[in-house]
Amino acid sequence: MFAFSKEAEEKIEKILKKYPEERKRSALLPLLTLVQRQERHVNPDAMREIGRRLDLSPAYVQSVCSFYTMYSSKPVGKYLILFCVNISCQLNGCDVLLAHTAKKLNIEIGGTTNDMKFSLHREECLAACSGGPMMRINDTFYENLTAAKIDQILDSLD
Amino acid sequence: MADEQVTLTIDDQTVSVPKGTKVVDAAKTVGIDIPVFCYHEKLGPLGCCRMCLVEVEKMPKLMTACTMDVGPDMVVKTTTPKVEKAQKGVLEFTLLNHPLDCPVCDKGGECPLQDNTFKYGPGDTRMEFHRAENLKMGPLSPVITLDRERCIACQRCTRYSEVIEQDSALVMHNRGFNNEVGTFNNESYDTRFSGNVIDICPVGALTNSQFRFKARTWDLTNSDTLCAHCGCNCNMTLGTRTNQFMRIQARPNDLVDDGWICDKARWGYDFLESSNRLKEARTLPDGGTMLFSSPTTQDAAVRTAEAIRNIVAEHGPESVGFIGSPYGTNEELYLYQKLFRSGFGTNNIDHKVYADSPGLPIDHYDVSDIETSDLVLAIASDPTEELPILDLRIKKAVTRHGVRLAVLNDQATLMDKYAALSLHYDIGADGKVFSALTAAISGEGKADVKNTGIKADQLKSLVEMLRAGKKITIVYNPAALTGKSIHGLNQLLAMIKNIPSVECGAIPAAPQTNAVGAMDMGILPDYYPGGLPVLDSESIKQQWGENAPTEPGLSALEMIERAASGKLKALLVYRANPVVDFPGGKKVEEALRKLELLVVHDMFETETAKLAHIVLPSNGPGYDDGTTTNIGGRVQFRKGGLKTTNPPDWKIISLMANALNEEGDRVNYITSFSVTDEIAKKVPGYGEISKRSIKKEGATREPPANNNGSGFEAMDSPSPNADALKLRIANYLFAHDKILDASSQLAHQFQPSIVHLNKKDAKKLKLKDDDDVVVVSGDVEIAAQVEISDRCNPGGVVLPNISDEQGVWGLANDRDGVTWVEIRKV
Ligand code: SF4
Ligand code: SF4
Ligand code: FES
Ligand code: FES
Numbered sequence: 001m002f003a004f005s006k007e008a009e010e011k012i013e014k015i016l017k018k019y020p021e022e023r024k025r026s027a028l029l030p031l032l033t034l035v036q037r038q039e040r041h042v043n044p045d046a047m048r049e050i051g052r053r054l055d056l057s058p059a060y061v062q063s064v065c066s067f068y069t070m071y072s073s074k075p076v077g078k079y080l081i082l083f084c085v086n087i088s089c090q091l092n093g094c095d096v097l098l099a100h101t102a103k104k105l106n107i108e109i110g111g112t113t114n115d116m117k118f119s120l121h122r123e124e125c126l127a128a129c130s131g132g133p134m135m136r137i138n139d140t141f142y143e144n145l146t147a148a149k150i151d152q153i154l155d156s157l158d
Numbered sequence: 159m160a161d162e163q164v165t166l167t168i169d170d171q172t173v174s175v176p177k178g179t180k181v182v183d184a185a186k187t188v189g190i191d192i193p194v195f196c197y198h199e200k201l202g203p204l205g206c207c208r209m210c211l212v213e214v215e216k217m218p219k220l221m222t223a224c225t226m227d228v229g230p231d232m233v234v235k236t237t238t239p240k241v242e243k244a245q246k247g248v249l250e251f252t253l254l255n256h257p258l259d260c261p262v263c264d265k266g267g268e269c270p271l272q273d274n275t276f277k278y279g280p281g282d283t284r285m286e287f288h289r290a291e292n293l294k295m296g297p298l299s300p301v302i303t304l305d306r307e308r309c310i311a312c313q314r315c316t317r318y319s320e321v322i323e324q325d326s327a328l329v330m331h332n333r334g335f336n337n338e339v340g341t342f343n344n345e346s347y348d349t350r351f352s353g354n355v356i357d358i359c360p361v362g363a364l365t366n367s368q369f370r371f372k373a374r375t376w377d378l379t380n381s382d383t384l385c386a387h388c389g390c391n392c393n394m395t396l397g398t399r400t401n402q403f404m405r406i407q408a409r410p411n412d413l414v415d416d417g418w419i420c421d422k423a424r425w426g427y428d429f430l431e432s433s434n435r436l437k438e439a440r441t442l443p444d445g446g447t448m449l450f451s452s453p454t455t456q457d458a459a460v461r462t463a464e465a466i467r468n469i470v471a472e473h474g475p476e477s478v479g480f481i482g483s484p485y486g487t488n489e490e491l492y493l494y495q496k497l498f499r500s501g502f503g504t505n506n507i508d509h510k511v512y513a514d515s516p517g518l519p520i521d522h523y524d525v526s527d528i529e530t531s532d533l534v535l536a537i538a539s540d541p542t543e544e545l546p547i548l549d550l551r552i553k554k555a556v557t558r559h560g561v562r563l564a565v566l567n568d569q570a571t572l573m574d575k576y577a578a579l580s581l582h583y584d585i586g587a588d589g590k591v592f593s594a595l596t597a598a599i600s601g602e603g604k605a606d607v608k609n610t611g612i613k614a615d616q617l618k619s620l621v622e623m624l625r626a627g628k629k630i631t632i633v634y635n636p637a638a639l640t641g642k643s644i645h646g647l648n649q650l651l652a653m654i655k656n657i658p659s660v661e662c663g664a665i666p667a668a669p670q671t672n673a674v675g676a677m678d679m680g681i682l683p684d685y686y687p688g689g690l691p692v693l694d695s696e697s698i699k700q701q702w703g704e705n706a707p708t709e710p711g712l713s714a715l716e717m718i719e720r721a722a723s724g725k726l727k728a729l730l731v732y733r734a735n736p737v738v739d740f741p742g743g744k745k746v747e748e749a750l751r752k753l754e755l756l757v758v759h760d761m762f763e764t765e766t767a768k769l770a771h772i773v774l775p776s777n778g779p780g781y782d783d784g785t786t787t788n789i790g791g792r793v794q795f796r797k798g799g800l801k802t803t804n805p806p807d808w809k810i811i812s813l814m815a816n817a818l819n820e821e822g823d824r825v826n827y828i829t830s831f832s833v834t835d836e837i838a839k840k841v842p843g844y845g846e847i848s849k850r851s852i853k854k855e856g857a858t859r860e861p862p863a864n865n866n867g868s869g870f871e872a873m874d875s876p877s878p879n880a881d882a883l884k885l886r887i888a889n890y891l892f893a894h895d896k897i898l899d900a901s902s903q904l905a906h907q908f909q910p911s912i913v914h915l916n917k918k919d920a921k922k923l924k925l926k927d928d929d930d931v932v933v934v935s936g937d938v939e940i941a942a943q944v945e946i947s948d949r950c951n952p953g954g955v956v957l958p959n960i961s962d963e964q965g966v967w968g969l970a971n972d973r974d975g976v977t978w979v980e981i982r983k984v
Contacts, residue, residue: 044343056326059342063329 002045008034012053025054028064032071041075069123076119077112079157082136085122088129097133098122100147104154118154166232173228181223181234182210192236193245193274195252195360196312197224200417201321207252207312209274211244212236220244242278249279255290256361257307265362267375271310292338299348300906301367301425302356304339309363311337315355322418323351324553339363348906350546350892353424357408368425368903369405373397378404381799384786385423386485386671386779388891390525390547391788392419396427396780396799403430403780403800413526413855414792416554420546422891425903427780430800432899434762436775437804455775455805456813462730462757462772463501463814469728469755470502475707479506479717479726482681483733484670486807487784487796489833491672491679492687492841493811494732500702501818505692505711506726509681511740513644514636514666516677516689517864519652523631523663524790524858529555533627535564535620537634537647538588540571543890543958544635544669545789552576552633564623566591568638568886569914569956570949579619584611585884585954586976589643589872591617592650599624599653609874611951624654630662637668637889641975645870667789669889675787678843678862683711688842689862701840718742722749730757733776735896735962737765741977743938743968759810762896765962775804782806783830785852787859793847794856808833875975882978883919884954885935887966894961911964913942913981914949914956923981933957935979938968944981955979 004012011034012027019026028050035046047061054061065071070082083098098120102109105118112119128134131143135150142153162177168185175184180203182192195207205225212223215233220241223234235241253275260266292306311330316339319328328347331340341347356364378397385392392415397404406424410417429435439458453461466478480498482491491509498507528534528551541549549572555561556576565573565580568588574580583591587610594612598605598621607614624630632651636644654662666674680687686698686706695708712720718736720726722745729750737747750756750769758770761778776782781798783806788794798806805813808830816824827833831849838847843860851857875884892898892907913933915925925931925944932939933955942957949956957979959966970977 047342057329057342059329059340060320060326062342063326063331066331067333 002035002039002043002049004034004049005038008038025056028054028056028061029068032061032065032068036071039075040077040080041072043073069121072119072121075112075116076121077116079118079137081118081120082123082126083109083120084124084126084128084132084134084136086125086129088125089132089134092132094133094145097145097147097150101135101150101154104151117157164228164230166228166230166234168234169236175228177228179228181212181221181226181228181232184228185223185234185236190236192223193270193278194224195270195274195310196314198314198318198358201314201317201358204313204317207310208248209245209252211241211248213238213241245278246280249275250283250285252310253279253283254285255307256310257289259308262371263308263362264365264370264375265308265359269362270360290335297346297367298339298341298364299346299352301421301903302347302352303365303367303370305363305365306338308361309339310361311339312360314358314360315339315364318355318358319347319349322354322550322554323349324557325349328355346906350420350422350542350907351418351550353421354408354418356424366405366424369397373399373404379799381797382409383779383799384794384796385419386786386796387422387426387897388545388669388671389667389673389789390415390545391671391786391792391794391796392423392547393794394419394423396797398799401801403427411855413524414788414790414794415547416551418547418550420891421904421907422546422898426898428902429761429897429899430780432762432896432901434896434899436760436763436767436773438775440773442771455810458772458774459810459813460817462774463497463817465755465772466502466728466730466757467818470504473727475503476506476712477726478502478504478728479712479720479730480504480508480681481714481717481729481731481734481736482507482509482676484509484668484673484676484681485733486672486676487782487786487830488672488675488679488793488837488844489784489830490732490782490807490811491676491681492837493808493815493833494730495680495687497811497815497818498730499686499706501815503705503707505683505707505709506717507681507711508683508714508717509676509734510637510673511714512637512639513642514668514677515644516680516682516685517862518664518666519648519864520632520655521663522791522858522861523665524792525551525665525788526790527629527663528552528631528633528665529559529561531555531561531627531629531631533562533564533623533630535566535624535630535632536573536577537566537632538568538638539633539635539667540567540569540573540638540888541633541667542572543888543892545667546891548633548667548789549573562623564620566620568950568954569888570947579616579623581612581616581620582948582951584609584951585886585956586640586875587611587872588639589641589646589870592643592646593870593872595621596646596650596653599650599657611953624660625657627657627660627662630654630660632662632664633667634664635667635669637670637673638886641873641875642870643872646872648864649870665789669891672786674789674791675785675793678787678841678859679837680841683713683716687837687840688844689864690842715740718746718749721753724752727753728755728757729753730759731766731770732759733761733778735760735764735766737769738962738965739967741967741970743965745971759807764896774810776807776810777802777804778807782808784808785830785834785847788856791858791861792856793844793852793859795849795852806830873975875978878978879980881923882980883915885933885969885977885979886950886954886956887970888956888958890958890960893959894963896962909958909960911940911942911960912945912958914945914947915981916948916950916952916954917946918952919955920944920946925981925983930984931981932984933969933979934982935969935977936971938965938971939982940964940966940969941984955981 134143203225210223211220213235298304393409393411565577597603758767759774929944
């Protein structure tokens with residue numbers, strides 16, 4: 001069974017106040033984000049719960065949830081690395097760096113380390129093209145990456 | 159203004175259409191076909207497939223004709239080289255990953271993708287890679303097969319689920335290249351209306367599992383017919399091949415079904431080949447005059463008439479009776495009442511166990527009036543479970559036409575979600591509520607809401623809504639009212655009509671297929687066809703001859719009572735199953751056993767047929783032609799489609815009539831329409847009904863005059879003991895009965911036996927959810943599981959009728975009020 005944490009509940013209260021009652025479905029993305037942060041993924045129980053609160057079918061919640069790559073259906077590690085593979089980063093050699101990162105973490109792209117510390121996902125443009133190649137780890141952007149820089153960043157996280 | 163006209167030019171033709179029309183629909187009005195995939199006129203524009211690109215003068219880019227409103231002096235071109243190139247391009251993309259397995263695809267021959275490609279597409283593809291592979295045939299539900307490779311992600315099906323069904327059970331998952339149709343957690347997509355997605359899917363991605371690989375569509379013989387399962391009378395096409403049932407599809411008639419059918423229509427036709435069907439006539443040797451061996455149907459019909467005539471000769475016409483069916487066609491019912499009235503001289507004729515009389519004190523509205531109303535008042539009706547397509551119509555009116563819905567019911571239904579005001583009265587308090595409302599509107603007398611479960615201010619809100627209404631449609635289910643409260647409702651309707659500046663009409667929404675027709679055809683002990691009261695002996699003699707009986711006959715329940723006391727000697731039961739469907743249970747069976755002669759004319763081996771001395775087989779829908787009158791008063795033709803050597807019912811009944819008639823008086827109907835013609839002559843209100851007049855969209859008959867001036871006073875029904883609760887039986891269209899038997903494809907829709915209790919009562923009786931209990935009344939016990947909810951007010955229980963086997967009607971033994979039951983834990 002899924003339940004929102006106490007802090008999440010407080011946030012929900014604030015979020016729902018932002019929208020008129022008949023438009024409360026607008027709170028769908030913020031609520032999904034809360035779940036993703038709390039559980040490191042969004043499971044079907046949570047989708048049902050969100051649907052119940054916002055008067056949406058669970059299928060609709062799942063549809064929206066599966067549209068956005070920043071929500072995941074399986075638990076992700078403590079650090080979720082979203083590695084941009086779109087055009088600017090591509091031209092600046094992201095492929096090699098992505099492979100390097102996967103090798104360093106000893107996981108496949110899309111996978112999670114056994115200790116649940118890191119997950120590595122491909123991502124489309126994160127709107128930081130001027131600093132490509134780039135990656136996002138949880139809420140932090142890391143730009144102008146090199147292999148050495150990646151090693152150092154990953155080693156510094158605990 | 160909705161009726162403002164806009165004039166534009168499409169491919170050099172001048173077109174005038176109402177403002178707001180989409181270019182694609184405007185083109186259609188002058189026969190110009192703009193290809194589409196995602197657009198469907200009932201779903202509205204989306205603009206995701208780009209198939210409908212056209213050139214519009216003064217617009218730099220190609221435009222999607224399905225999303226663009228017509229504009230004054232717009233110049234649209236649909237066949238320029240630029241458009242053609244775009245169409246080829248779009249189709250090449252659409253086909254990029256399409257498996258092109260047309261030779262084994264059920265959609266082949268009626269596939270918009272095939273047709274568009276043929277007409278507008280490129281001859282070839284530049285795609286050199288492997289096509290994407292995906293789920294080839296998975297069950298989307300027990301009755302629908304999904305082929306993800308064929309899906310072109312047009313979103314028609316998912317938007318249908320969202321816009322029409324309004325439950326978003328079917329959605330698009332993922333995005334871009336991975337976009338796919340699915341449900342929550344891969345659950346089954348098993349709504350009541352799921353099958354329509356098969357018809358609207360423009361490719362073979364969603365197919366009818368039952369029809370899969372059975373026939374090529376072009377080999378089918380299609381009969382334009384009607385669904386025979388409920389009072390909506392939705393239009394459908396019955397596809398057959400070599401006289402075998404193949405499939406059913408929707409056949410849009412906006413005035414009736416708005417283009418949809420429910421799943422009971424699409425998959426509820428297994429009964430055509432049910433092992434439980436009565437295929438031939440039979441007689442029970444009774445040692446008496448009626449003993450004859452394996453008769454033909456014709457023989458049995460003649461013998462039936464003779465046997466009843468002999469009983470009439472011996473015991474008088476009051477000793478015989480007829481119980482008909484609201485599922486019979488107008489022709490069948492008309493002929494039966496004529497047989498019993500003119501042939502046997504009795505008015506012992508009925509078809510129902512609740513009180514009602516023909517005619518309304520206000521207009522009889524058609525279902526399409528719901529959308530043009532500004533207020534719909536639904537009384538005691540649960541369209542979702544009883545008349546599914548009415549449910550869609552009301553939902554559409556509320557969500558898309560801004561119609562306000564008020565609900566007045568003794569049980570919570572899905573309609574509450576759409577209602578601006580929902581009032582739930584106590585079970586059995588309907589009469590009192592109607593009286594209170596009538597008093598509140600008229601300002602005369604006291605609007606007394608004591609013991610109704612409704613508060614005075616709630617009643618006031620409803621009255622205010624009614625007063626503010628401009629056009630009001632009242633939808634009510636007479637079969638769900640208790641005692642004689644229908645008369646109270648009629649008074650209320652008359653009072654609503656008196657509200658100044660209100661235009662109003664009612665839709666009597668009894669669930670059965672031809673409930674309206676059965677009333678119109680005079681399958682009633684006190685009314686001749688067309689609502690002519692038996693007491694009006696002068697008109698009756700004029701219309702039906704000197705010998706026509708003018709004494710009121712026995713109602714169906716009275717006939718059972720008289721059978722029990724031995725006064726009724728012979729009964730003909732036509733497509734009804736009193737043993738299961740009448741209040742009384744075992745008592746009904748015992749009464750029928752006492753009859754000297756019980757004739758059952760039915761499609762199935764029912765519990766009642768098992769008791770019969772003579773059994774006559776009825777072909778019923780799928781085989782026999784005839785007309786039915788839907789809840790909106792619309793008469794339509796239900797074509798048979800399949801052929802059989804058994805005579806149709808109208809012929810069987812005429813055989814009986816002719817066995818009684820002198821040579822010169824014999825009837826000689828050639829087709830069912832010959833009977834329709836006689837109805838047009840003899841039944842007031844049906845004068846305009848003919849093969850020709852009902853051909854396309856059907857035609858509304860004139861409703862019978864209202865004969866309901868009688869006074870009405872609501873009564874209390876005292877509780878027999880402190881723990882007793884009032885029973886509401888809820889009828890479900892998707893119940894497990896003779897039509898949907900155990901082998902039915904819709905078995906996944908069957909419900910368990912559940913008794914719905916209010917929290918308060920559950921606490922008092924120390925019951926919790928899922929407790930196994932029996933619901934008891936007299937010596938009848940029905941097993942059920944407890945569900946605690948707000949389904950009804952304290953003091954009552956709702957027990958859905960989920961199967962013949964469950965036998966809930968056995969509990970109901972008090973026909974003049976409410977049935978009290980007790981709940982016992984087992
Ligand atoms: S299944 Fe059919 S209707 Fe649904 S999106 Fe795919 S092609 Fe369109
Ligand atoms: S709503 Fe009634 S008439 Fe229409 S398809 Fe369903 S069962 Fe048949
Ligand atoms: S392409 Fe990588 S951030 Fe835009
Ligand atoms: S039909 Fe116009 S975009 Fe699909």
